[in-house]
Amino acid sequence: MKKQMIAGMAAAMICVGVIGGTFAWLTSEVETVTNTFTVGNVNISLAETSTPDDDKGIKAGTALTGGGYNYKLFPGSTYSKAPVVTVTDTSETCYVFIKVENGISLIETATQEDKIAAQITNNGWEELSGHDGYYVYSSMIENDADDKALEVFDTFTIAGTVDNDTLADYADAEVVITACAIQAEGFATAEEAFAACPAGFTGISATE
Numbered sequence: 001m002k003k004q005m006i007a008g009m010a011a012a013m014i015c016v017g018v019i020g021g022t023f024a025w026l027t028s029e030v031e032t033v034t035n036t037f038t039v040g041n042v043n044i045s046l047a048e049t050s051t052p053d054d055d056k057g058i059k060a061g062t063a064l065t066g067g068g069y070n071y072k073l074f075p076g077s078t079y080s081k082a083p084v085v086t087v088t089d090t091s092e093t094c095y096v097f098i099k100v101e102n103g104i105s106l107i108e109t110a111t112q113e114d115k116i117a118a119q120i121t122n123n124g125w126e127e128l129s130g131h132d133g134y135y136v137y138s139s140m141i142e143n144d145a146d147d148k149a150l151e152v153f154d155t156f157t158i159a160g161t162v163d164n165d166t167l168a169d170y171a172d173a174e175v176v177i178t179a180c181a182i183q184a185e186g187f188a189t190a191e192e193a194f195a196a197c198p199a200g201f202t203g204i205s206a207t208e
Helices: 002-020 116-122 164-169 190-195
Strands: 044-048 078-080 083-087 094-102 125-127 134-137 148-151 155-157 175-183 205-207
Touching: 044 175, 083 094, 083 175, 094 116, 094 190, 116 125, 134 190, 175 190
Parallel strands: none
Antiparallel strands: 044 083, 078 155, 083 148, 094 134, 094 175, 125 134, 175 205
């Protein structure tokens, strides 16, 4: 009887051992997935592209270091000035903004369509509500294979009624154009993108 009990216990121990050998952690293996990230690119330039045409009575300016021009102002004269913002073909889809500081607005021609502000809006820029002097291009610039040249304005005209004393007060007047481009991805509206532009659009500018 004792031998039978010992043999039974040995059998039980063997069974336990076999059962214990079947335990395993629940694990699973998958192939390694590598995520590759690239940095989005937004690239613009701002340049003066004036091409004076004396036959049309349009006066030229004297080129300055940094891309601007110096103008000798006369009453009733029209001057060639054509700042252009270019979005390169490598840029991601983006919003483009400009800041216009027009130091001669009070001595410009009275003809509305010839004023700098009117030319800007006619070229597809919309003034940002609540932000005087700031404009956004009317549509996002899509990423494709071509550069996009966005004209700001073409000329400016001094009023014929301006006298010498008044012109003397504007001897150091400037028209300053500054540009900023922000990726469209992540922004629901142009206003949201505008808030992400650096203060004063520092770093991308041309003093004219």
